[in-house]
Amino acid sequence: MYTIEKLRDIIQTELNKKEYAEHPISLFEPLKYILEDGGKRLRPVLVMMAYNLYSDDIEKALQSAVGIEIFHNYTLLHDDVMDDAELRRGRQTVHKKWNTNVAILSGDAAAITAYKYIGKVEDIYLRRVIDFFNNVAMDVCKGQQYDMEFETRDDVSEDEYLHMIYQKTSVLIAGAIRHGALIAGAPEEEYDELYDFGGHLGLAFQLQDDYLDVYGDVEEFGKKIGGDILCNKKTYLLIKALELANQEDKALLNEWLGKKRFDPAAKIREVTQIYDRIGIKEVVMAKIEDYLEKSRKTLEKIDVAVERKQHFFTMLDYINGRKK
Amino acid sequence: MYTIEKLRDIIQTELNKKEYAEHPISLFEPLKYILEDGGKRLRPVLVMMAYNLYSDDIEKALQSAVGIEIFHNYTLLHDDVMDDAELRRGRQTVHKKWNTNVAILSGDAAAITAYKYIGKVEDIYLRRVIDFFNNVAMDVCKGQQYDMEFETRDDVSEDEYLHMIYQKTSVLIAGAIRHGALIAGAPEEEYDELYDFGGHLGLAFQLQDDYLDVYGDVEEFGKKIGGDILCNKKTYLLIKALELANQEDKALLNEWLGKKRFDPAAKIREVTQIYDRIGIKEVVMAKIEDYLEKSRKTLEKIDVAVERKQHFFTMLDYINGRKK
Numbered sequence: 294m295y296t297i298e299k300l301r302d303i304i305q306t307e308l309n310k311k312e313y314a315e316h317p318i319s320l321f322e323p324l325k326y327i328l329e330d331g332g333k334r335l336r337p338v339l340v341m342m343a344y345n346l347y348s349d350d351i352e353k354a355l356q357s358a359v360g361i362e363i364f365h366n367y368t369l370l371h372d373d374v375m376d377d378a379e380l381r382r383g384r385q386t387v388h389k390k391w392n393t394n395v396a397i398l399s400g401d402a403a404a405i406t407a408y409k410y411i412g413k414v415e416d417i418y419l420r421r422v423i424d425f426f427n428n429v430a431m432d433v434c435k436g437q438q439y440d441m442e443f444e445t446r447d448d449v450s451e452d453e454y455l456h457m458i459y460q461k462t463s464v465l466i467a468g469a470i471r472h473g474a475l476i477a478g479a480p481e482e483e484y485d486e487l488y489d490f491g492g493h494l495g496l497a498f499q500l501q502d503d504y505l506d507v508y509g510d511v512e513e514f515g516k517k518i519g520g521d522i523l524c525n526k527k528t529y530l531l532i533k534a535l536e537l538a539n540q541e542d543k544a545l546l547n548e549w550l551g552k553k554r555f556d557p558a559a560k561i562r563e564v565t566q567i568y569d570r571i572g573i574k575e576v577v578m579a580k581i582e583d584y585l586e587k588s589r590k591t592l593e594k595i596d597v598a599v600e601r602k603q604h605f606f607t608m609l610d611y612i613n614g615r616k617k
Numbered sequence: 618m619y620t621i622e623k624l625r626d627i628i629q630t631e632l633n634k635k636e637y638a639e640h641p642i643s644l645f646e647p648l649k650y651i652l653e654d655g656g657k658r659l660r661p662v663l664v665m666m667a668y669n670l671y672s673d674d675i676e677k678a679l680q681s682a683v684g685i686e687i688f689h690n691y692t693l694l695h696d697d698v699m700d701d702a703e704l705r706r707g708r709q710t711v712h713k714k715w716n717t718n719v720a721i722l723s724g725d726a727a728a729i730t731a732y733k734y735i736g737k738v739e740d741i742y743l744r745r746v747i748d749f750f751n752n753v754a755m756d757v758c759k760g761q762q763y764d765m766e767f768e769t770r771d772d773v774s775e776d777e778y779l780h781m782i783y784q785k786t787s788v789l790i791a792g793a794i795r796h797g798a799l800i801a802g803a804p805e806e807e808y809d810e811l812y813d814f815g816g817h818l819g820l821a822f823q824l825q826d827d828y829l830d831v832y833g834d835v836e837e838f839g840k841k842i843g844g845d846i847l848c849n850k851k852t853y854l855l856i857k858a859l860e861l862a863n864q865e866d867k868a869l870l871n872e873w874l875g876k877k878r879f880d881p882a883a884k885i886r887e888v889t890q891i892y893d894r895i896g897i898k899e900v901v902m903a904k905i906e907d908y909l910e911k912s913r914k915t916l917e918k919i920d921v922a923v924e925r926k927q928h929f930f931t932m933l934d935y936i937n938g939r940k941k
Binding site: 320374430435 | 725726759
């Protein structure tokens with residue numbers, strides 16, 4: 294059994310070799326750049342963890358795990374262009390450091406690189422791997438499409454929001470886990486269950502991100518508190534607040550959303566106070582716990598020795614603990 | 618045996634069904650739009666023609682042929698953004714009609730759609746199809762990268778130019794032919810030879826495009842003559858002219874290249890006269906004939922009944938005739 298840290302090391306060592314970089318090197322510089330910025334390597338770690346549920350011969354999962362990480366980074370390259378983001382993990386985004394054309398084309402090359410690596414599996418799994426990954430990749434696109442469409446709408450429902458973050462974020466997390474189990478030779482019903490497990494885990498992750506933006510510890514969270522509030526981002530917290538607020542609070546919230554000029558600290562403080570009055574903190578916490586509980590129940594059903602599942606259980610506990 | 622026209626009809630009928638369009642429909646509107654604008658359907662026709670060399674059961678090649686056409690159109694969506702093109706076949710480009718984000722994301726969705734369709738082959742061919750197509754797709758990206766890099770260079774050699782257009786254009790044409798033969802069960806040495814055949818065919822096509830921009834019949838060519846000259850596009854004609862011109866003509870050519878303000882008709886006329894003095898017309902024609910001859914020689918070696926190859930031979934004659 295491999296610990297999460299050990300798996301992350303193995304993946305990082307493999308990424309450091311930069312074997313994915315072909316000629317002309319200029320086409321792959323942006324991919325190297327974005328992959329150098331660290332990150333948790335969550336998705337490839339999940340591929341390897343899921344593989345490790347069934348087999349210790351984890352080297353066999355390494356190349357396609359790297360492919361999943363490259364795919365994730367390709368989506369970041371293009372998303373940053375579409376969102377016109379300046380920074381990612383404290384560094385200039387690719388389209389700011391180079392330009393938009395570079396981000397588009399090196400992103401396209403990264404997507405193809407991802408397909409190359411994800412296909413590095415035994416032939417008996419290839420059909421299922423490719424068909425499934427195509428669906429995952431398409432869901433990620435669809436999630437991004439909904440995310441962009443929601444920016445200009447002020448009537449996004451809770452269900453629509455959850456569906457959007459499910460496609461944009463959870464499907465790749467769930468897909469990484471299912472993929473790892475599949476190429477380890479898990480039975481179909483088990484890798485499908487692990488997909489459910491990962492889907493709920495991904496939703497918990499994303500809601501936790503929304504939560505931590507308002508209620509996180511700035512040192513532990515690693516980024517500024519209240520960023521979502523300042524830019525009126527349609528998070529789960531905001532959507533539920535608009536749904537649950539009494540008329541007075543709703544009017545106040547809409548007033549803050551409509552203000553073009555404001556003191557940032559005041560906006561964060563006031564909106565957080567509205568959230569507190571409505572009890573949004575407890576609403577989100579309950580939703581996260583609900584998803585984690587669903588994940589836990591599914592994980593319990595997976596028919597491998599309980600020690601094998603320990604790192605996944607620890608991960609669920611960690612997420613649950615982090616938000617308190 | 619199916620004629621080229623019949624194959625084009627079959628492909629067009631399949632595209633008209635728009636089965637590739639998923640929800641949200643907004644994500645697929647740009648792909649529908651660009652696929653509606655006609656075009657010769659050259660690449661899917663080539664898939665079907667190559668398949669038809671070995672088998673009449675062409676329905677089996679239809680879905681992956683459609684995938685190749687979708688892939689081609691995905692590259693057009695992104696290339697038009699990178700080139701900031703206004704028009705494509707007389708219609709507004711997607712990023713002008715909608716916006717850049719729409720062109721990027723719907724292009725990404727189109728790329729995934731292409732992978733879905735190209736993978737619709739018998740399982741015994743899947744590994745070879747996917748591995749090969751990944752290489753083709755990457756070459757197309759690399760060709761686009763070189764094309765963009767060449768824009769800011771004034772020392773692009775003939776070899777560099779030919780390598781660039783080979784990757785950007787020929788590889789997908791060659792790849793379509795190889796793909797059709799592969800999934801029809803052709804022996805490896807034959808689909809590899811057909812790849813060579815297609816590579817030279819693609820180069821002839823691209824050089825013919827360069828040629829027709831200067832020496833084409835405006836009615837037959839369907840676009841304005843001299844467009845490449847006006848924007849100083851580094852075509853085969855310009856590269857060879859700069860290489861072969863005497864000092865006087867070279868100075869004159871560079872003067873026209875450097876002019877910020879000029880009468881368009883005068884620039885086209887004068888540059889064409891320089892080309893004529895150098896004998897560029899004959900240089901390009903000889904190069905095209907050389908490539909077509911290479912294609913012909915390779916096609917002759919393919920071990921199928923000569924009637925089966927007739928449409929390919931006709932295609933070579935057609936290209937050869939068109940430029941005269």
